[in-house]
Amino acid sequence: MKPRLRFAPSPSGYLHIGGARTALFNWLWARNQGGLFVLRVEDTDQERSSLDSVKAILDAMRWLGIDWDEGPEVGGPEKYGSYFQSERKAVYREHTERLIGTGHAYRCYCTKEELDRAREELKARNPKAQFVYPGTCRYRKDQPDLPFVVRFKSPQEGSTDFVDKVFGPITTPNKAQQDFVLVRTDGYPLYNLAATIDDHLMDITLVVRGRDHIGNTPQQVLLYRAFGWEPPEFAHLPMMLSPKGEKLSKRHASVSVDEYRERGYPPAGVLNYIVRFGWSSGDQEIFSRDELVQKFGWDHVNKSDGKFDEKKFADVAFEHLKRPELTPLADYAKNVRPFLAERGLASPSDAELTAAIPGVRERARTYKDAASDLDFYFRDVPEVDPKAREKLLGPEAAARLVELSATLEGLEPWDAAALEAQARQWCEARGLAVKDVAQPARVALTGRSASPPLFEVMVVLGKARTLARLKRAPSLIPA
RNA sequence: GUCCCCAUCGUCUAGCCGGCCCAGGACACGGCCCUUUCAAGGCUGUAACACGGGUUCGAAUCCCGUUGGGGACGCCA
Numbered sequence: 042m043k044p045r046l047r048f049a050p051s052p053s054g055y056l057h058i059g060g061a062r063t064a065l066f067n068w069l070w071a072r073n074q075g076g077l078f079v080l081r082v083e084d085t086d087q088e089r090s091s092l093d094s095v096k097a098i099l100d101a102m103r104w105l106g107i108d109w110d111e112g113p114e115v116g117g118p119e120k121y122g123s124y125f126q127s128e129r130k131a132v133y134r135e136h137t138e139r140l141i142g143t144g145h146a147y148r149c150y151c152t153k154e155e156l157d158r159a160r161e162e163l164k165a166r167n168p169k170a171q172f173v174y175p176g177t178c179r180y181r182k183d184q185p186d187l188p189f190v191v192r193f194k195s196p197q198e199g200s201t202d203f204v205d206k207v208f209g210p211i212t213t214p215n216k217a218q219q220d221f222v223l224v225r226t227d228g229y230p231l232y233n234l235a236a237t238i239d240d241h242l243m244d245i246t247l248v249v250r251g252r253d254h255i256g257n258t259p260q261q262v263l264l265y266r267a268f269g270w271e272p273p274e275f276a277h278l279p280m281m282l283s284p285k286g287e288k289l290s291k292r293h294a295s296v297s298v299d300e301y302r303e304r305g306y307p308p309a310g311v312l313n314y315i316v317r318f319g320w321s322s323g324d325q326e327i328f329s330r331d332e333l334v335q336k337f338g339w340d341h342v343n344k345s346d347g348k349f350d351e352k353k354f355a356d357v358a359f360e361h362l363k364r365p366e367l368t369p370l371a372d373y374a375k376n377v378r379p380f381l382a383e384r385g386l387a388s389p390s391d392a393e394l395t396a397a398i399p400g401v402r403e404r405a406r407t408y409k410d411a412a413s414d415l416d417f418y419f420r421d422v423p424e425v426d427p428k429a430r431e432k433l434l435g436p437e438a439a440a441r442l443v444e445l446s447a448t449l450e451g452l453e454p455w456d457a458a459a460l461e462a463q464a465r466q467w468c469e470a471r472g473l474a475v476k477d478v479a480q481p482a483r484v485a486l487t488g489r490s491a492s493p494p495l496f497e498v499m500v501v502l503g504k505a506r507t508l509a510r511l512k513r514a515p516s517l518i519p520a
Numbered sequence: 521g522u523c524c525c526c527a528u529c530g531u532c533u534a535g536c537c538g539g540c541c542c543a544g545g546a547c548a549c550g551g552c553c554c555u556u557u558c559a560a561g562g563c564u565g566u567a568a569c570a571c572g573g574g575u576u577c578g579a580a581u582c583c584c585g586u587u588g589g590g591g592a593c594g595c596c597a
Contacts, residue, residue, distance in 0.1 A: 479557075
């Protein structure tokens with residue numbers, strides 16, 4: 042059978058960068074193997090789940106270019122049913138009954154209040170101790186009128202083992218296992234139960250998830266066995282921690298995928314960074330999406346956690362922006378447009394935009410920066426940075442620019458080489474250093490002290506606008 | 521507290537089935553070059569096998585211990 046992988050987010054917020062990484066590893070392997078990638082929404086916690094979150098997560102996945110073969114909005118074979126766990130209650134109920142029937146699970150009538158109290162009392166006596174459910178209801182008779190949860194009857198002897206594709210064999214003594222809850226009082230299944238049933242029913246062959254799930258894998262293996270099912274394979278990923286080595290949170294970096302989009306990072310760059318985090322292919326750092334699919338494998342997935350590095354991330358993303366083979370001009374143009382609009386610039390034509398992009402490509406680290414660098418091209422009158430003007434554009438220099446514009450008037454052809462030759466000659470004839478003219482010209486043309494190469498700017502701007510901006514130079518100086 | 525896991529430059533990592541490694545790449549940081557600006561680019565420098573025992577002719581690589589770090593132990597996922 043073809044491999045079937047899945048990503049199963051719980052819709053209680055945006056798509057977390059760590060979640061995106063989990064989704065990516067699943068997706069990469071599915072694509073590499075010609076298997077199927079399933080998206081399943083784990084919304085059994087009614088309190089926290091929302092449709093808005095589902096939408097946000099789907100949008101973020103689409104932006105990253107991680108597409109799913111089965112799941113919300115695309116459906117799937119009839120036999121797999123809904124890809125929303127909240128719509129699968131009947132399935133869980135039926136399977137729970139089965140477990141109770143075979144003696145693998147039982148109803149527990151202890152209330153949350155009683156248990157919480159016991160937990161607190163224990164804590165008061167011994168702050169370090171951990172409450173373990175004592176199995177009070179294991180052999181209790183059914184109480185038809187009382188609310189109950191369903192607990193799994195964990196074995197107390199032996200051990201539960203599984204072989205992880207990343208970590209190798211993992212053994213957990215069963216005595217470390219308590220009678221964990223399968224179904225809540227409100228009838229909704231808990232994670233371990235729902236995930237196990239769904240992974241089996243949806244024919245998932247390999248479960249890839251964060252290392253924080255290693256601990257409940259034995260519980261799930263126990264469940265598979267209780268149902269008489271063969272567990273799938275498991276692969277756990279090392280965690281992506283904050284620069285300080287703590288759990289990654291808003292304090293340290295952007296954790297929402299949306300933020301990366303808003304900050305102007307290219308999706309393929311984001312993917313590249315998060316996959317190289319924990320996986321490698323020799324010394325190669327930069328990969329296209331296709332290359333990732335082709336080269337990905339489990340042999341070189343690391344076991345140890347790592348710390349997120351903003352600088353490295355930015356560099357990887359930048360690398361994608363710089364290389365035309367990774368970000369073709371047309372894509373670059375398409376992606377920079379929203380940021381141009383954000384600055385209140387009217388949409389330039391594709392021709393204008395693609396002519397201007399090569400000049401900013403190797404200096405703009407994000408699409409947002411690119412929009413900023415491109416800004417002066419698309420305003421009738423560029424915004425002038427006062428500092429640049431004060432430093433570089435005095436009255437004398439401005440007057441010279443007017444003179445220069447006159448000599449450029451008849452220049453043919455209007456290309457960078459001709460412009461440079463002409464300008465150099467002109468400077469030389471007057472005994473001027475090129476930079477004494479170039480810098481003031483830059484301010485007049487772009488309003489800034491830093492820009493793409495001057496003569497390229499002139500070419501992109503075109504003769505008419507270049508001359509007009511040069512002639513306007515004296516008016517830039519305040520009286 | 522119990523259980524599980526991890527350990528190469530500041531960071532991500534190569535190497536890990538032992539000799540090619542007095543440890544390679546990338547980011548960051550420093551220097552030089554290029555240069556009309558900012559970048560980009562080229563060259564270059566600083567910088568790591570956590571520690572202690574084994575095994576072996578030989579260990580970053582295998583084994584044990586110590587230390588350090590992380591995770592799990594919910595009617596969250």
